[in-house]
Amino acid sequence: MKIKATLENYVFVLPAVTIFAIFYIIPFIWVLQLGLYEWDGIMPTKIFIGLSNFKEIITDKIWWQSFGNAAYITFIALTFQNALAFLLAWACDREIRMKNFYRLVFFLPPVLSEVVVGLVWQWILDGNYGLLNQWLVHLGFPNLVRNWLSDPNTAITAVALVHSWKGFGWGFLIFLAGLQTIPRELYEAARVDGANAWQSFKKITIPLMIPVTVLVVILTILGTMQAFVLIIAMTGGGPAYHTDVPTLRILASMRGSSRFGYACAQGITFGVILMVISFIQYRFSKKART
Amino acid sequence: MSVRRLICSLGFLVFSGLFLSNILGCSGQKGSSKPTITVWHWMTDREPAFKELAGWYEAKYGVKVNFDLYAPSDAYLQKVRAAAQGANLPDIFGILGEKRDFASFIKAGYILDLTPYMQENSNAWKDSFFSKALAVNEFNLGDSYGVKPGIYGAPIDIMTIQMVYNKSLFKQLGLNPNRPPQTFAEFLEIGKKIKEAKLQGLVSGWGEIWMIDCLANNYAFNIMGKDKVIATIKGEVPYTDPDWIKVLSLFKEMQESGILAYGLVTMVNKTAEQLFANERAVFAFNGSWCVNVYKGMNPRLDYAAFLPPKVSDKYPMAIWGGAGSSFMVSARSKNKEEAVKFLRWPTERDQQAYLAQATNNLPANKESLDQIASVLQSFAKAMDSATHPRIWGVSEFSPVIEALDKGIQSIIIGEKTPKQVAEQVQRIKERELAKKR
Numbered sequence: 001m002k003i004k005a006t007l008e009n010y011v012f013v014l015p016a017v018t019i020f021a022i023f024y025i026i027p028f029i030w031v032l033q034l035g036l037y038e039w040d041g042i043m044p045t046k047i048f049i050g051l052s053n054f055k056e057i058i059t060d061k062i063w064w065q066s067f068g069n070a071a072y073i074t075f076i077a078l079t080f081q082n083a084l085a086f087l088l089a090w091a092c093d094r095e096i097r098m099k100n101f102y103r104l105v106f107f108l109p110p111v112l113s114e115v116v117v118g119l120v121w122q123w124i125l126d127g128n129y130g131l132l133n134q135w136l137v138h139l140g141f142p143n144l145v146r147n148w149l150s151d152p153n154t155a156i157t158a159v160a161l162v163h164s165w166k167g168f169g170w171g172f173l174i175f176l177a178g179l180q181t182i183p184r185e186l187y188e189a190a191r192v193d194g195a196n197a198w199q200s201f202k203k204i205t206i207p208l209m210i211p212v213t214v215l216v217v218i219l220t221i222l223g224t225m226q227a228f229v230l231i232i233a234m235t236g237g238g239p240a241y242h243t244d245v246p247t248l249r250i251l252a253s254m255r256g257s258s259r260f261g262y263a264c265a266q267g268i269t270f271g272v273i274l275m276v277i278s279f280i281q282y283r284f285s286k287k288a289r290t
Numbered sequence: 291m292s293v294r295r296l297i298c299s300l301g302f303l304v305f306s307g308l309f310l311s312n313i314l315g316c317s318g319q320k321g322s323s324k325p326t327i328t329v330w331h332w333m334t335d336r337e338p339a340f341k342e343l344a345g346w347y348e349a350k351y352g353v354k355v356n357f358d359l360y361a362p363s364d365a366y367l368q369k370v371r372a373a374a375q376g377a378n379l380p381d382i383f384g385i386l387g388e389k390r391d392f393a394s395f396i397k398a399g400y401i402l403d404l405t406p407y408m409q410e411n412s413n414a415w416k417d418s419f420f421s422k423a424l425a426v427n428e429f430n431l432g433d434s435y436g437v438k439p440g441i442y443g444a445p446i447d448i449m450t451i452q453m454v455y456n457k458s459l460f461k462q463l464g465l466n467p468n469r470p471p472q473t474f475a476e477f478l479e480i481g482k483k484i485k486e487a488k489l490q491g492l493v494s495g496w497g498e499i500w501m502i503d504c505l506a507n508n509y510a511f512n513i514m515g516k517d518k519v520i521a522t523i524k525g526e527v528p529y530t531d532p533d534w535i536k537v538l539s540l541f542k543e544m545q546e547s548g549i550l551a552y553g554l555v556t557m558v559n560k561t562a563e564q565l566f567a568n569e570r571a572v573f574a575f576n577g578s579w580c581v582n583v584y585k586g587m588n589p590r591l592d593y594a595a596f597l598p599p600k601v602s603d604k605y606p607m608a609i610w611g612g613a614g615s616s617f618m619v620s621a622r623s624k625n626k627e628e629a630v631k632f633l634r635w636p637t638e639r640d641q642q643a644y645l646a647q648a649t650n651n652l653p654a655n656k657e658s659l660d661q662i663a664s665v666l667q668s669f670a671k672a673m674d675s676a677t678h679p680r681i682w683g684v685s686e687f688s689p690v691i692e693a694l695d696k697g698i699q700s701i702i703i704g705e706k707t708p709k710q711v712a713e714q715v716q717r718i719k720e721r722e723l724a725k726k727r
Contacts, residue, residue: 240699252692
């Protein structure tokens with residue numbers, strides 16, 4: 001009877017395990033394996049080259065430049081995007097009019113298609129017929145007019161800000177949920193004890209929001225480092241390599257150069273770096289909480 | 291209770307099995323006395339015309355032909371590679387990418403050698419094509435690809451990539467609308483007028499790097515000749531050679547003269563086509579497929595094509611041209627003979643004329659040329675000046691092409707000098723050569 005029950009359980013689990021194995025585990029193992037080979041994605045034979053792909057990655061300046069670009073976009077997301085998300089969540093958590101409407105509006109950008117957002121912002125930032133430049137001229141700042149996405153001085157920042165605009169809604173939602181879990185009694189008790197708004201914020205809100213902030217920070221880093229669609233829609237990685245990011249480099253190795261092995265090695269390196277960042281962050285946050 | 295649970299388990303298993311078989315593409319094939327030919331392609335604009343041809347073919351020969359469209363081209367490229375790995379290639383398909391990828395498909399045994407069919411009836415099929423269109427699908431003795439010499443594909447249409455100019459805007463600038471610039475100096479001179487008139491100059495999809503590569507190679511042929519370009523690809527001439535620096539300097543000169551449109555370095559070809567079709571740009575660097583695109587965007591657009599204005603008289607100006615799209619027959623197809631028979635049919639004179647009229651692309655069959663629109667004929671005339679990396683017998687390394695193209699973008703945005711770019715490209719070339727050795 002026990003064996004029958006066990007078998008039955010396995011039968012229920014089997015389809016999910018099979019699907020998971022086919023679409024996640026086996027491809028993952030193949031990627032690990034392919035990283036050690038030179039392969040063009042067409043020939044049935046692959047050439048084993050050991051760790052050569054990984055050695056090449058270490059000296060690949062463009063790869064590390066793309067990492068720097070992704071890190072810059074992530075920095076903007078961690079600071080500007082999350083600060084904005086927190087402030088708006090904090091505002092919506094208070095008793096203000098039409099707060100449900102604001103919640104809806106703030107969560108609209110994340111649900112929009114990244115390609116659509118990219119193309120709309122490309123149109124707004126266009127150097128020739130873009131809305132931003134037209135507004136700048138109307139407002140009396142013609143000296144600020146430029147081609148925001150083709151100028152190497154502004155391209156990456158423009159992409160980072162659009163990415164932040166697109167992504168702050170997620171942070172807003174998580175921060176808002178976190179703020180709503182803080183018991184109101186704590187604020188009332190603090191008020192009775194004579195604490196002002198700043199003191200309540202500093203001594204109650206911030207400490208209790210640390211776990212939520214850690215979650216938002218980890219999600220922001222992982223999400224932003226892998227940003228891809230928005231960039232390809234807005235600049236395609238250009239001008240030159242100024243908005244290139246690791247995922248675009250992986251795609252270029254695979255599709256542009258037909259170097260599947262190298263692309264897999266890049267993917268593994270990228271994944272390991274993200275895991276290390278997340279782990280370090282997790283350890284720091286654990287320390288901060290204790 | 292346990293019976294119900296068992297039925298539930300079995301039902302769950304059956305459902306999962308069906309789901310898996312569907313997603314893995316293991317659905318059964320229906321038996322039929324006549325074979326069905328399956329063709330995979332990526333050409334959204336040609337889909338209705340292909341379907342029409344398939345209908346005519348079925349009515350005439352009783353063989354059903356399914357044209358399956360997989361777009362965009364990037365997705366198609368991956369689909370074909372994945373199908374090759376899974377031994378699921380259709381009877382007929384096209385290959386996108388560089389010639390070395392094409393060679394890999396042949397070496398892996400995925401593509402049928404069409405040479406015997408081309409040579410039937412005293413080369414009747416072979417001779418019906420423009421030689422340069424066929425050359426794209428040909429491998430010769432001494433090529434660097436290691437493929438058995440032969441013809442491995444049939445061109446459906448051809449293309450040339452050259453300059454086009456807006457005649458109305460030419461008039462507006464006080465220029466002769468029937469005389470495009472003949473020399474590079476004249477071209478730059480027009481740039482100054484464009485700047486004064488606050489119009490956009492040259493637009494092109496230089497955000498998608500291969501089009502920069504195309505123009506750079508055009509000028510490389512004009513400045514140093516074919517042999518030196520090929521020698522560079524073989525690694526015998528460095529990119530730091532003065533002639534290559536001269537090629538790179540042309541982009542700096544174009545930028546300084548004002549002939550290049552604002553934001554050109556991140557411009558995708560679709561945007562460039564919109565700007566030119568909406569009469570906001572005086573010049574465009576585009577392929578002959580633009581005739582169809584411009585017609586759709588602005589049927590009244592008055593424009594003509596011309597060769598990129600030459601820099602030197604030492605060597606002729608060369609443009610990229612040849613097969614726009616070609617089809618190959620799967621060597622593992624069960625319907626090889628029927629597939630070859632079908633592939634021959636749309637390349638015949640009448641079907642080619644229909645395709646040219648329906649899709650505004652240049653026919654690959656040279657006998658169908660007299661039936662095409664005049665703008666298209668101006669593109670066709672340039673076939674004499676056409677060349678293509680796929681017929682050079684040797685391919686440049688992809689990282690070198692990328693470095694050259696991104697380097698040109700850096701020159702245009704004023705970040706690097708032509709010499710710096712040449713040195714950077716040469717460093718990458720040497721690295722790739724060392725790896726190959």
